[in-house]
Amino acid sequence: xxxxxxxxxxxxxxxxxxxxxxxxxxxxxxxxxxxxxxxxxxxxxxxxxxxxxxxxxxxxxxxxxxxxxxxxxxxxxxxxxxxxxxxxxxxxxxxxxxxxxxxxxxxxxxxxxxxxxxxxxxxxxxxxxxxxxxxxxxxxxxxxxxxxxxxxxxxxxxxxxxxxxxxxxxxxxxxxxxxxxxxxxxxxxxxxxxxxxxxxxxxxxxxxxxxxxxxxxxxxxxxxxxxxxxxxxxxxxxxxxxxxxxxxxxxxxxxxxxxxxxxxxxxxxxxxxxxxxxxxxxxxxxxxxxxxxxxxxxxxxxxxxxxxxxxxxxxxxxxxxxxxxxxxxxxxxxxxxxxxxxxxxxxxxxxxxxxxxxxxxxxxxxx
Amino acid sequence: xxxxxxxxxxxxxxxxxxxxxxxxxxxxxxxxxxxxxxxxxxxxxxxxxxxxxxxxxxxxxxxxxxxxxxxxxxxxxxxxxxxxxxxxxxxxxxxxxxxxxxxxxxxxxxxxxxxxxxxxxxxxxxxxxxxxxxxxxxxxxxxxxxxxxxxxxxxxxxxxxxxxxxxxxxxxxxxxxxxxxxxxxxxxxxxxxxxxxxxxxxxxxxxxxxxxxxxxxxxxxxxxxxxxxxxxxxxxxxxxxxxxxxxxxxxxxxxxxxxxxxxxxxxxxxxxxxxxxxxxxxxxxxxxxxxxxxxxxxxxxxxxxxxxxxxxxxxxxxxxxxxxxxxxxxxxxxxxxxxxxxxxxxxxxxxxxxxxxxxxxxxxxxxxxxxxxxxxxxxxxxxxxxxxxxxxxxxxxxxxxxxxxxxxxxxxxxxxxxxxxxxx
Numbered sequence: 091x092x093x094x095x096x097x098x099x100x101x102x103x104x105x106x107x108x109x110x111x112x113x114x115x116x117x118x119x120x121x122x123x124x125x126x127x128x129x130x131x132x133x134x135x136x137x138x139x140x141x142x143x144x145x146x147x148x149x150x151x152x153x154x155x156x157x158x159x160x161x162x163x164x165x166x167x168x169x170x171x172x173x174x175x176x177x178x179x180x181x182x183x184x185x186x187x188x189x190x191x192x193x194x195x196x197x198x199x200x201x202x203x204x205x206x207x208x209x210x211x212x213x214x215x216x217x218x219x220x221x222x223x224x225x226x227x228x229x230x231x232x233x234x235x236x237x238x239x240x241x242x243x244x245x246x247x248x249x250x251x252x253x254x255x256x257x258x259x260x261x262x263x264x265x266x267x268x269x270x271x272x273x274x275x276x277x278x279x280x281x282x283x284x285x286x287x288x289x290x291x292x293x294x295x296x297x298x299x300x301x302x303x304x305x306x307x308x309x310x311x312x313x314x315x316x317x318x319x320x321x322x323x324x325x326x327x328x329x330x331x332x333x334x335x336x337x338x339x340x341x342x343x344x345x346x347x348x349x350x351x352x353x354x355x356x357x358x359x360x361x362x363x364x365x366x367x368x369x370x371x372x373x374x375x376x377x378x379x380x381x382x383x384x385x386x387x388x389x390x391x392x393x394x395x396x397x398x399x400x401x402x403x404x405x406x407x408x409x410x411x412x413x414x415x416x417x418x419x420x421x422x423x424x425x426x427x428x429x430x431x432x433x434x435x436x437x438x439x440x441x442x443x444x445x446x447x448x449x450x451x452x453x454x455x456x457x
Numbered sequence: 458x459x460x461x462x463x464x465x466x467x468x469x470x471x472x473x474x475x476x477x478x479x480x481x482x483x484x485x486x487x488x489x490x491x492x493x494x495x496x497x498x499x500x501x502x503x504x505x506x507x508x509x510x511x512x513x514x515x516x517x518x519x520x521x522x523x524x525x526x527x528x529x530x531x532x533x534x535x536x537x538x539x540x541x542x543x544x545x546x547x548x549x550x551x552x553x554x555x556x557x558x559x560x561x562x563x564x565x566x567x568x569x570x571x572x573x574x575x576x577x578x579x580x581x582x583x584x585x586x587x588x589x590x591x592x593x594x595x596x597x598x599x600x601x602x603x604x605x606x607x608x609x610x611x612x613x614x615x616x617x618x619x620x621x622x623x624x625x626x627x628x629x630x631x632x633x634x635x636x637x638x639x640x641x642x643x644x645x646x647x648x649x650x651x652x653x654x655x656x657x658x659x660x661x662x663x664x665x666x667x668x669x670x671x672x673x674x675x676x677x678x679x680x681x682x683x684x685x686x687x688x689x690x691x692x693x694x695x696x697x698x699x700x701x702x703x704x705x706x707x708x709x710x711x712x713x714x715x716x717x718x719x720x721x722x723x724x725x726x727x728x729x730x731x732x733x734x735x736x737x738x739x740x741x742x743x744x745x746x747x748x749x750x751x752x753x754x755x756x757x758x759x760x761x762x763x764x765x766x767x768x769x770x771x772x773x774x775x776x777x778x779x780x781x782x783x784x785x786x787x788x789x790x791x792x793x794x795x796x797x798x799x800x801x802x803x804x805x806x807x808x809x810x811x812x813x814x815x816x817x818x819x820x821x822x823x824x825x826x827x828x829x830x831x832x833x834x835x836x837x838x839x840x841x842x843x844x845x846x847x848x849x850x851x852x853x854x855x856x857x858x859x860x861x862x863x864x865x866x867x868x869x870x871x872x873x874x875x876x877x878x879x880x881x
Binding site: 150174185187200248 | 781787
């Protein structure tokens with residue numbers, strides 16, 4: 091992640107709370123500052139409050155408490171049409187009774203722009219998403235991917251400085267989704283716009299974002315760059331939600347010199363990096379990424395901790411091998427290894443010694 | 458971009474199956490069984506529609522141009538008309554034929570039918586036929602003198618012109634009459650005297666009242682349908698029961714409750730008097746006139762507007778209006794440019810439904826319409842069941858009504874497109 095200058099506070103959520111029924115809070119005390127030109131993703135399971143935050147920013151929901159500021163200006167009482175925020179909706183929301191050109195012309199027309207200027211802008215926006223030839227089509231005559239591009243062009247055609255995207259790729263197939271991820275990313279880079287992107291797809295979030303805010307239960311669980319989020323999750327939820335994760339339950343035996351000794355359920359001791367555990371006797375979940383686990387002795391990193399494991403299942407996945415093991419009483423411990431020439435394939439029933447570097451084992455709060 | 462390139466394959470020669478037969482023929486054969494089965498499934502309904510819908514309407518249209526009462530009972534007179542051109546002055550042969558026919562039909566007790574048929578065109582002649590029919594046996598030649606002696610009207614050239622006119626079984630007279638026109642003395646088509654012309658006025662009134670009802674239903678129904686479509690399903694289902702409640706109440710009960718509300722001593726007038734809006738002597742006449750017809754029929758037809766509107770509005774996702782708002786449109790612009798156009802199929806369907814039902818509505822205008830609230834359907838009922846006793850006339854009016862509806866349908870198709878119609 092590159093450091094940005096002057097990135098503080100293009101969009102600011104200041105102690106924002108939201109409740110629909112006056113009994114439960116959907117968004118609990120949200121504080122978030124999004125820099126100008128940043129690509130920020132709100133990631134979380136459904137019901138985590140991320141879409142509510144986006145809707146409050148767009149002006150379709152009002153914050154129950156707290157301030158939302160756009161470019162230093164409080165916008166709580168500004169109606170949506172005066173916020174000048176571009177938005178791409180989950181189902182694209184292309185107006186079915188208008189052609190592609192009319193759809194793109196709509197935001198320009200309501201701003202009172204003349205026909206000549208409008209046409210130039212529409213053409214430029216369509217060319218930007220390589221859809222220039224489709225100006226006279228109706229949305230129903232376009233494929234999902236094409237509709238997606240038009241929705242993107244429409245959100246950008248009036249040059250907003252902030253664009254919100256609400257799961258825009260959810261309806262596309264995998265290949266097209268991955269392709270569009272890159273295109274959106276490139277548009278963001280070339281236009282210098284600020285993007286707030288909502289998704290529940292962690293792969294999408296990792297690929298595209300400058301920073302990711304992981305939402306759960308109405309709170310931001312962690313706000314960090316993708317690599318930090320993946321490699322150094324701050325709590326069990328984030329470790330679970332981002333990527334695949336092995337967890338070994340246990341209790342803290344000792345914490346010293348930034349190292350924690352954890353006693354596993356089977357009585358074995360392992361060393362881990364303490365993250366949000368602080369005292370002896372505390373229950374913990376040790377989290378280890380599947381691709382950081384090795385079983386060939388010559389590949390074990392120096393000072394690696396090793397433990398016995400029984401192979402339960404071997405799955406050939408093409409570029410990867412995926413092996414399920416029984417480790418310290420847990421039988422869903424998964425390791426992933428690249429399919430290289432020298433990689434040995436484990437056989438079910440085999441007992442191997444597996445190991446990992448101590449910093450890759452992170453002692454987190456129990457869920 | 459793989460998703461953007463449309464691949465088109467042009468087939469230059471006819472495709473064949475693996476064993477060399479034309480593909481199209483093979484496809485037809487493969488589908489014919491399924492098609493036959495599908496046809497058998499709809500056959501009962503098709504038969505039902507033919508028996509209960511197509512045939513009665515055909516019969517109705519036939520009845521409106523067919524009346525054999527004169528033709529069948531007065532064969533000799535009919536033969537004389539056929540043999541002599543229209544302007545011929547009736548001679549002794551004509552009177553002989555007439556007298557013979559009167560004798561036979563008097564014996565067969567059909568002379569009243571004949572008189573009724575002539576009476577449709579020339580009022581006041583029915584008694585002439587029945588009276589002469591009673592004396593028919595005693596008539597002696599020369600018949601011309603005998604008949605004119607029995608009643609001088611028999612010498613009236615207009616009567617003879619009328620008899621010639623009704624002597625054919627097939628006639629467009631009833632349609633002419635339903636359009637307030639008749640045959641003049643020279644056989645030409647002339648409007649009936651102003652004091653007898655009622656049908657065109659009634660048609661016009663019917664269409665105006667139906668248009669007013671449709672418009673009021675739209676104005677009242679649109680917000681209701683919108684509310685139902687945005688509420689959570691549980692709440693909207695509950696409210697929908699209130700919309701449908703009128704369907705579950707007897708038409709008569711609903712109409713009489715409007716009488717209770719709107720009559721001179723009714724609830725509405727009482728409230729207005731109590732509030733001092735109107736004077737006790739100036740109570741409003743809101744029932745037994747056009748107002749009553751419009752109010753009661755709007756109430757009855759409202760669900761027919763709300764239901765198609767609701768079914769169109771429900772699937773419109775709120776994201777369209779949100780998108781429009783985020784693109785810079787005020788809520789009014791978003792409604793006008795984005796939401797409203799998408800409800801047009803429902804508006805079209807609802808309006809067409811309400812209008813067509815209103816045009817043919819009978820019971821409510823009959824009960825609460827008074828004189829000024831009578832519609833054309835009341836005339837149809839009058840002729841078919843009531844004192845009018847003229848099936849052909851009733852059928853002709855109904856036929857015109859049917860034609861008007863079909864024209865309306867055609868106009869709608871030209872303006873909006875019939876495929877742009879969503880009934881639910």
